[in-house]
Amino acid sequence: MKKILSSLLLAVAIIAAYLYNSSETVVAFTEKTTAVNMEIPAVPDEGIVVHHTGFALAYSPVTNCPQWVAWSLTREEAESNKFKRKDNFRADPSLPHQNQVQGSDYRHTGFDKGHMCPAADMKWSEEAMDDCFYMSNICPQEPNLNQKWWEHLEQACRRWAGMEGEIFICCGPIFSDEIPKRYIGTDVLVRVPDGFFKVVLSLSPGREKAIGFIYRNDSTRQTMEDAVVTVDKAEEITGYDFFPALDDDLENRVEAVANLRSWD
Numbered sequence: 001m002k003k004i005l006s007s008l009l010l011a012v013a014i015i016a017a018y019l020y021n022s023s024e025t026v027v028a029f030t031e032k033t034t035a036v037n038m039e040i041p042a043v044p045d046e047g048i049v050v051h052h053t054g055f056a057l058a059y060s061p062v063t064n065c066p067q068w069v070a071w072s073l074t075r076e077e078a079e080s081n082k083f084k085r086k087d088n089f090r091a092d093p094s095l096p097h098q099n100q101v102q103g104s105d106y107r108h109t110g111f112d113k114g115h116m117c118p119a120a121d122m123k124w125s126e127e128a129m130d131d132c133f134y135m136s137n138i139c140p141q142e143p144n145l146n147q148k149w150w151e152h153l154e155q156a157c158r159r160w161a162g163m164e165g166e167i168f169i170c171c172g173p174i175f176s177d178e179i180p181k182r183y184i185g186t187d188v189l190v191r192v193p194d195g196f197f198k199v200v201l202s203l204s205p206g207r208e209k210a211i212g213f214i215y216r217n218d219s220t221r222q223t224m225e226d227a228v229v230t231v232d233k234a235e236e237i238t239g240y241d242f243f244p245a246l247d248d249d250l251e252n253r254v255e256a257v258a259n260l261r262s263w264d
Contacts, residue, residue, distance in 0.1 A: 054128030114141030171198035
C-alpha cells in the first residue's frame with residue numbers, strides 16, 4: 001500500500017511540475033577551467049545565471065532557490081581531500097540584495113540547508129569549497145532526505161566519478177502548483193521545494209550513459225532504486241533540456257535508458 005501511495009504521489013508531482021515549468025530550458029556542459037565554463041543558451045524566464053568556482057547555477061528571484069545547479073566532477077576532484085568544509089553559509093553577493101537569503105532564514109524551520117552542489121565534491125579547491133556555501137546553492141530539505149537518501153546519491157556520484165574518470169551533474173528543486181505552497185524565512189521568503197531532481201552523464205568512450213533521479217522532499221524512505229528515472233523523464237518533469245551539446249543519436253540513446261546497475 002505504501003509503495004502504491006508513493007507512486008501516486010510521484011505521478012502527481014511529475015504532472016504538476018511539468019505544467020509549472022512551461023518554458024524550455026537548455027543546459028549544456030563545455031570546457032571546465034578554474035571555474036565551470038557553462039554554455040547556457042536559455043534559462044527559465046526569471047532566472048539569474050551565476051558562475052562560481054567549480055559550478056554554475058540559475059537562480060529564481062521568485063522562489064529564492066536555485067532553479068538548477070550544474071558542475072562536472074573528475075576522478076581527481078572526487079578523490080581529493082585538500083580542503084575541509086567550513087560550514088560558512090552566507091548570502092550570495094552576486095544576487096540582488098532583496099534575493100540574498102541568509103543562513104538565519106532557515107533557523108527553527110525544521111528544514112536543513114540542503115546543498116545542491118555538495119561540499120564533498122569541492123574538496124579540491126579552497127575557493128570552490130567556500131563558494132558552495134553561498135545560500136544560492138542551498139534549498140530547504142527535509143532532514144531525513146538531506147542526511148540519508150540525498151547524501152547516498154551524492155556519495156554514489158563521487159564513486160561514479162572515480163570509476164568513469166569524469167561525470168557531468170545537474171540538480172535542483174521541483175515545485176508543484178498542485179501542492180500547497182510552503183515558505184520559510186524572515187527577511188527573504190524561500191519557497192520549500194516539493195521534490196528534487198538530479199541527472200548524471202558519463203562520456204567514457206564506448207560506454208557513454210546517463211541516468212536521472214527524482215526525490216520527494218519528505219521524510220519517507222527513498223532509495224536510489226526507488227528514485228531512478230531516465231533523463232528523458234527528468235526532462236519531462238522539469239521542462240529542461242539536459243546535455244543538448246551531445247550528438248543527437250548519442251543523446252537520444254543515453255537519455256532513454258536508466259540502468260542503475262551499469263553505474264556500479
